[in-house]
Structures are given as structure tokens and as C-alpha cells.
Amino acid sequence: xxxxxxxxxxxHLVVGGFILQGAFGQAIYWLNPVYLAERFPTExxxxxxxxxxxxxxxxxxxxPLAVTLLAGHGMGLATAMLVGTVVGAVxxxxxxxxxPETRGTKFAPDLVVA
Amino acid sequence: MGPTRVDAPIVWWREPxxxxxLAWVAGWLGWTxxxxxxxxxxxxxxxxxxxxxxxxxxxxxxxxxxxxxxxxGACAAGWMADRLGRRAPLMLSIAWYSLCQFIAGFxxxxxxxxxxxxxxxxxxxxxxxxxxxxxxxxxxxxxxxLMSGVLQGSWNLGFLLASIAYGAxxxxxxxxxxxxxxxxxxxxxxxxxAFVKEPEVWVECQKRQREQQRQVRAPLVRIFRSPLLGNTxxxxxxxxxxxxxxxxINALFATHLQQDLRFTPAQVAWPVAMTSxxxxxxxxxxxxxxxxR
Numbered sequence: 001x002x003x004x005x006x007x008x009x010x011x012h013l014v015v016g017g018f019i020l021q022g023a024f025g026q027a028i029y030w031l032n033p034v035y036l037a038e039r040f041p042t043e044x045x046x047x048x049x050x051x052x053x054x055x056x057x058x059x060x061x062x063x064p065l066a067v068t069l070l071a072g073h074g075m076g077l078a079t080a081m082l083v084g085t086v087v088g089a090v091x092x093x094x095x096x097x098x099x100p101e102t103r104g105t106k107f108a109p110d111l112v113v114a
Numbered sequence: 115m116g117p118t119r120v121d122a123p124i125v126w127w128r129e130p131x132x133x134x135x136l137a138w139v140a141g142w143l144g145w146t147x148x149x150x151x152x153x154x155x156x157x158x159x160x161x162x163x164x165x166x167x168x169x170x171x172x173x174x175x176x177x178x179x180x181x182x183x184x185x186x187g188a189c190a191a192g193w194m195a196d197r198l199g200r201r202a203p204l205m206l207s208i209a210w211y212s213l214c215q216f217i218a219g220f221x222x223x224x225x226x227x228x229x230x231x232x233x234x235x236x237x238x239x240x241x242x243x244x245x246x247x248x249x250x251x252x253x254x255x256x257x258x259x260l261m262s263g264v265l266q267g268s269w270n271l272g273f274l275l276a277s278i279a280y281g282a283x284x285x286x287x288x289x290x291x292x293x294x295x296x297x298x299x300x301x302x303x304x305x306x307x308a309f310v311k312e313p314e315v316w317v318e319c320q321k322r323q324r325e326q327q328r329q330v331r332a333p334l335v336r337i338f339r340s341p342l343l344g345n346t347x348x349x350x351x352x353x354x355x356x357x358x359x360x361x362x363i364n365a366l367f368a369t370h371l372q373q374d375l376r377f378t379p380a381q382v383a384w385p386v387a388m389t390s391x392x393x394x395x396x397x398x399x400x401x402x403x404x405x406x407r
Binding site: 029030031032033034035036037038039040042043044045046047048049050051052053054055056057058059060061062063064065067068069072077078081082083084085087088089091092094095096098099100103105106107108109110111 | 141170171174175177178179180181182184185187188189191192193194195196200203239242243244246247249250251255258259261262263265266267269313315316318319321322323326328330333334336337342345346348349350351352353354355356357358359360361362363365366367369370373
């Protein structure tokens with residue numbers, strides 16, 4: 001998807017591709033609050049979701065830097081952005097395989113780890 | 115838009131009580147306005163590098179440092195949220211990032227700007243765990259996935275507001291003016307203080323911890339011990355991948371348009387705005403397979 005519009009200089013294709021990806025590709029983000037909240041017991045829910053989410057942000061934070069550095073070494077901004085997207089997407093699918101299904105979780109005040 | 119089921123006694127949006135709505139809105143406001151303050155900077159990278167005569171990599175470094183600081187802010191707020199309740203860290207964090215953004219608007223040097231934006235990351239990070247825990251714990255189970263999507267997707271609503279502000283006001287007030295606007299989210303604190311209650315499940319859990327003398331004093335340490343360690347690592351890996359996908363495109367897309375393709379502010383604003391919609395998540399499909407949508 002990203003390849004279609006990042007590698008072209010045609011402004012209509014660039015804009016159209018970005019909008020399409022925005023519409024469908026960002027679905028992977030929507031479940032962050034509920035999935036992280038449902039995976040952990042109430043006693044540690046704040047700390048656990050805080051840590052998992054933001055360790056992600058640490059790596060996310062390195063991405064713009066890595067992309068501009070790659071881009072500076074002759075790759076071009078568009079190709080560098082594409083490399084990041086593909087690596088991330090493959091890793092995402094693998095990570096999901098290691099996680100539980102939590103649909104139907106009812107939050108309980110039980111002491112699980114105390 | 116919501117899931118409708120034959121066996122459902124009432125429609126999903128009538129199910130939550132008034133308090134549950136108020137709590138969700140608090141988390142939603144904190145997050146959307148957080149997005150506004152963060153993303154406006156992404157749209158202003160080029161004019162800022164021009165004013166301070168620094169290379170683009172230096173400005174990208176600010177984005178990186180901001181995101182890294184979020185971990186510290188989040189850990190502090192996560193601890194507060196588990197020990198003291200979800201409301202206090204939410205209000206503190208909103209105050210924090212609003213003030214940092216406002217002060218950054220006065221930056222005399224690039225270093226000052228870098229420091230203020232890095233500090234802003236602390237407040238940003240603190241907002242998410244407090245707001246997400248408050249909103250998700252308060253909301254009934256049936257439509258929680260959907261409202262998770264609207265909450266998280268509202269990052270884009272913040273980005274949308276930022277791009278509208280950029281498109282409409284940049285020529286009038288410049289990047290400093292847009293930074294000063296970042297103080298407005300602080301108004302949300304008044305709302306939270308006045309209307310929002312702690313989630314019942316958290317209150318009850320605290321009560322039991324006290325009564326049984328089994329307080330979890332260091333929740334952040336506990337998640338790295340059995341039985342939670344595997345869960346913590348798996349969830350972290352999942353989040354890392356999400357962020358790599360998202361920021362590979364979104365952090366520098368506006369820059370790509372301005373620098374490589376020579377778009378004007380108005381031309382940059384509209385594709386960014388078009389993709390900025392809050393999205394629904396699926397309650398019927400399960401949590402672990404959202405990516406097939």
C-alpha cells in the first residue's frame with residue numbers, strides 16, 4: 001500500500017494513497033486501550049498498560065530519526081518510509097500470535113498479584 | 115455504527131450510565147488534545163528548522179526525544195494511577211503538556227525549544243495510561259472495543275484539529291502562535307475535576323488491598339514477575355510493531371510533501387485532514403485479529 005504512493009512524484013497519487021492507507025491501515029491502533037486494559041488485572045492495569053504502550057513509543061520515537069538518517073544516505077525519504085512500514089507490519093503479525101484473546105473480559109476488583 | 119444484537123436488551127449507547135460517559139469523555143478529551151499539541155509540531159518542522167537554521171535531522175531528533183520521554187511520564191502516571199486513582203494523573207498530565215507547549219512558543223533558541231518539547235513528552239506519556247484506564251474501566255464490556263477505537267482513533271481528531279489550525283492560521287500567527295494555542299487543552303482539567311469519578315472497579319480493588327493488607331506498592335516491578343512477565347513482554351512487542359508502522363509514515367509525511375514535492379501549507383493540510391478520523395473497532399470480531407479489517 002505504502003509503496004504505491006511513496007515512490008511516485010505525482011501529487012494526486014501521493015495524496016490518494018495516503019488517504020486510503022489512513023482509512024484502513026490505522027485499524028491496528030484502535031484496540032490499544034481496550035486490549036492492554038483487558039490483558040492486565042486492576043492492581044497493575046495503569047502501570048502495565050503505561051509500560052507496554054510507551055516502550056512502543058520509544059521504538060516509534062527512533063523511527064523518524066532512523067528514517068531521516070536512511071533518507072540522508074541516498075535512499076530518499078519515500079523509500080526509507082516504506083522500509084519502516086514493511087518491517088513494522090510483519091513484526092506486528094508475529095507479535096499478535098503470542099498474545100491472548102480477551103474479548104468478553106469483565107474487569108474485576110479481585111486481588112490477582114497482590 | 116455500533117454492534118446490534120438480537121439478544122441485546124438495550125442499544126449499546128444507552129447502556130453506559132451518565133458517570134460512565136463522563137469518565138470516557140475525560141479520557142477522550144485528554145487524548146485528543148494531547149494529539150493536537152503533539153502533531154501541530156510535525157506540521158511545523160520545516161518553518162522551525164528555517165527560523166533556527168538547523169537541519170531537518172535536528173528537528174526530527176525533537177520528535178524522537180519527545181516520544182522517548184513519554185515512557186518516563188507514563189511510568190510515573192501508571193504508578194500514580196494504580197496507587198492514587200486514575201483522575202489525578204490525568205489532570206496533572208494535561209496541565210503539564212499544555213504548559214510546556216505554551217512555553218515552547220516563546221523559545222529564543224533551538225535548544226530551548228528542544229528542552230520544552232522533550233519535557234512535553236513527559237506529560238504526553240502520563241496522559242495515556244491514566245486516560246485509557248479511566249475510560250476503559252468505566253465503560254461496559256459489550257461496547258468497550260468500539261469505544262476503545264473511538265478513543266484511540268481520536269488521536270487523529272487531534273491531528274485533524276492541528277492540521278485545520280495549521281492550514282487556517284499559520285500565515286496569520288506563525289508557528290509560535292500555533293504553539294501558544296496549545297494552552298487551551300488545560301480547560302479540560304476543570305471538567306474532570308468537576309464531573310468525573312473514579313471507576314468503581316478501581317475503588318473496590320483499593321479497598322480490598324487495604325483491608326487484606328496486600329497492597330501492590332510497586333506495580334511497575336510486579337509486571338516483570340510471574341505470572342505477568344510473558345504477558346507484559348508479548349504486549350510490549352505488539353505495541354512496538356504498531357508504533358514502527360505508524361511513525362514510519364506519519365512522522366515525516368508532511369515533511370515529505372513540503373520538501374520533496376513542494377506542497378504549500380494548504381495542500382499539505384488536506385490529505386492529512388482526510389485521514390484524520392476517529393475509527394470504530396470491532397466488538398464482534400475479537401481483539402486479537404483486528405488487522406484484517
